[in-house]
Amino acid sequence: MSNSTMGHDSGKTRRDFLKAGVAATALAGVGESATAAPMKKSATDWVTLGKSNVKVTRLALGTGTHGGRAQRELGQEQFTKLVRHAYDSGVRFFETAESYPGMPEMLGIALQGLPRDSYRLMHKYSTPAHGDPPPEKIDMFRKQLRTDYIDILLLHCLRPPTWEKDFAPLKEGLSEAKDKKIILSHGASIHGLPALRTIPGNEWLDLAMIRMNHNGTRMDTPSQQDQDEPGRVDEVVEHTKKVHRQGMGVISMKLCGEGRFTTAEDRDKAMRFAMNSGVVDSVTIGFTAPWQVDEAIERIARVTSA
Numbered sequence: 001m002s003n004s005t006m007g008h009d010s011g012k013t014r015r016d017f018l019k020a021g022v023a024a025t026a027l028a029g030v031g032e033s034a035t036a037a038p039m040k041k042s043a044t045d046w047v048t049l050g051k052s053n054v055k056v057t058r059l060a061l062g063t064g065t066h067g068g069r070a071q072r073e074l075g076q077e078q079f080t081k082l083v084r085h086a087y088d089s090g091v092r093f094f095e096t097a098e099s100y101p102g103m104p105e106m107l108g109i110a111l112q113g114l115p116r117d118s119y120r121l122m123h124k125y126s127t128p129a130h131g132d133p134p135p136e137k138i139d140m141f142r143k144q145l146r147t148d149y150i151d152i153l154l155l156h157c158l159r160p161p162t163w164e165k166d167f168a169p170l171k172e173g174l175s176e177a178k179d180k181k182i183i184l185s186h187g188a189s190i191h192g193l194p195a196l197r198t199i200p201g202n203e204w205l206d207l208a209m210i211r212m213n214h215n216g217t218r219m220d221t222p223s224q225q226d227q228d229e230p231g232r233v234d235e236v237v238e239h240t241k242k243v244h245r246q247g248m249g250v251i252s253m254k255l256c257g258e259g260r261f262t263t264a265e266d267r268d269k270a271m272r273f274a275m276n277s278g279v280v281d282s283v284t285i286g287f288t289a290p291w292q293v294d295e296a297i298e299r300i301a302r303v304t305s306a
Contacts, residue, residue, distance in 0.1 A: 039302040043297040044090030047281050049249025053208035056120045056282050059296060060093035060251070061086045063107055063257065065286035068100030074288060083110035085290040087119065089297060095284050097124035097156055098141070108146035111230055121145055122251075122284075124156035124189055125174070127167055134173020138182060144204055151184040154209055158195040159225070163188075163198040164204075171204060187249070193220045195237065200242035208243050210236065211254040212280060214273035218258040237277065244279040252280040259286075271296075272303040 043059035061083065063071045071079055083094065094111065096103045104123065111119065123141050131137060141150060153174055160166055174186040186208030190196050199208055211219045211231065219231025244250050252274045261267050272278045282301075287293050 024113040041275060041300060042090075043300040044092075046092075048282050049064075049152075049185070049251070050244070051247040052187075052249050054120065054185045054206075054249070056093040056122075056151070057091055058282050059300060060095050060122065060282060060284035061091055061293070062253070062284040062286040063094070063096045063103040064100045065288065068096075070286065070288050072106065076109060079227075080110040080204070082287060082290060082293070083107065083280050086287070086293045087114065089293060091138075091293060091297070092119040093122070093284075094119060095122035095124070095152075096145075098126045098137075099124070099156060102140065102291050103142035104299075108144055112146055116147060120151040121147060122152035122154065123150050124154045125170065126156050127158060127163070127170065129167070129170055134170060134177065138170050138173070138177050142182070149181060150183045151195065152185050152187065152207060153177070154186070154207065158188045158190045159192045161194040161198050163195055164199070164202075175204075183208055185249075189253070191226065193222050193232065196220050196236065196239050199248075200239055200246070202243075202248075205243075205248055207249040207251060208240075209251045209253055209284075210240050212236065212240070212252040212274045212303040213255055213261070213270040215269075216262050218254045231272065237279070240279045244281075250279055250281050252283045255283055255285055268299060268303055271299050275300060275304045 013043065017028060041058060043057065045058045046055045047058050048055050065071060074082065094107055098104070098108050123145065125134075132140065138150070138153070140151075154172070155163070155170060164171070174183065177183045178186055185206040187205050187209065188199070189209040190199060191211070192248070196210070199205065213219060214233070216230035216233045218226065219233060220236050221229055221231050240250060254269060255270050255274055261270055271283075274283055285296055287296070
C-alpha cells in the first residue's frame with residue numbers, strides 16, 4: 001500500500017472520528033434534555049411503591065364508595081363487567097377493605113379466572129381490630145378474595161397518634177404474614193393529622209395511603225374524626241414529602257373529594273395536584289361505571305402531559 005493511500009485513509013478515518021464525536025455529543029445533549037423534561041404519565045404505567053418493591057398500575061380501582069355501598073348496589077354481574085373493563089383497559093390494581101361489606105367477595109368473583117400475576121390486590125384491615133386474631137383473619141381475607149396471597153395489606157383508618165402501641169399485636173401479625181409471603185407488603189391508611197404526624201421516620205411501614213387533593217376536601221384535620229372543614233393541605237403535603245423521601249410508597253385517596261368534585265374542572269385540578277406533586281406513586285378512585293374508568297385514564301394522561 002502506498003504512502004499516499006495511507007495518508008488518504010488516515011485523513012478519512014480522522015474526519016469520521018471527529019464527525020462521530022460531534023454526533024455523540026449532540027445525542028448526549030438530547031438525552032440530557034429528554035431526561036430533564038417531565039415525562040407523560042399513564043394510568044396504566046407500572047410503578048414501584050418505594051422500597052416495598054411491589055409494582056402496581058398508577059391507577060387503582062377502588063370498591064369503597066360510601067363504604068362500598070355504591071359498588072355493592074351494582075350487583076355481581078355489573079360489578080364484574082366494571083372490573084373486567086378496567087382490567088382490559090390496563091388498570092391492574094384493585095383495592096377493597098374489611099369495612100366494605102360484601103366487596104372482598106364480589107371482587108374475588110370478578111377477578112376469578114384471570115392470571116394472578118397479572119394484577120395486584122390491596123386489602124385493608126380494620127382498626128381498632130375486632131373478631132379473630134390476625135392469622136385467622138388474613139386467611140379469611142385470602143379466601144374471600146380467592147387468592148393465595150395479598151400484595152398489600154394496610155392497617156385501615158389510622159387515627160390516634162398512639163397507633164403503634166395501640167395496634168402492636170396487629171403489626172406483629174402482619175409482619176409474620178409478610179415473613180411467610182402470605183402478604184407481600186404492609187402499610188397503613190391514614191385518617192387525620194394526629195396519626196399522619198407520626199408517619200415520617202416510621203420504619204415498619206412499607207406504604208402509606210394518604211388523602212390528597214387540591215383544596216383539602218375530606219382531607220386530614222387536627223381532629224381524630226373526619227370533619228367537614230377543609231383539611232390542612234400544606235401540612236399533609238409536607239408530611240407526605242418526608243415519607244416519600246425516606247422510601248415509603250405513597251398511594252393517594254380522596255382525589256375526587258369523596259365524590260364531592262362533580263365538575264370536570266375540579267376533577268382536573270385534583271388529579272393535576274396529586275399527579276404532579278412528585279410524592280404520589282399511585283392513586284385509587286372508586287368507580288361505578290366503565291365510562292368513569294375511561295375518563296380517569298384520559299384525565300391522568302392529559303393533566304400530566306404538560
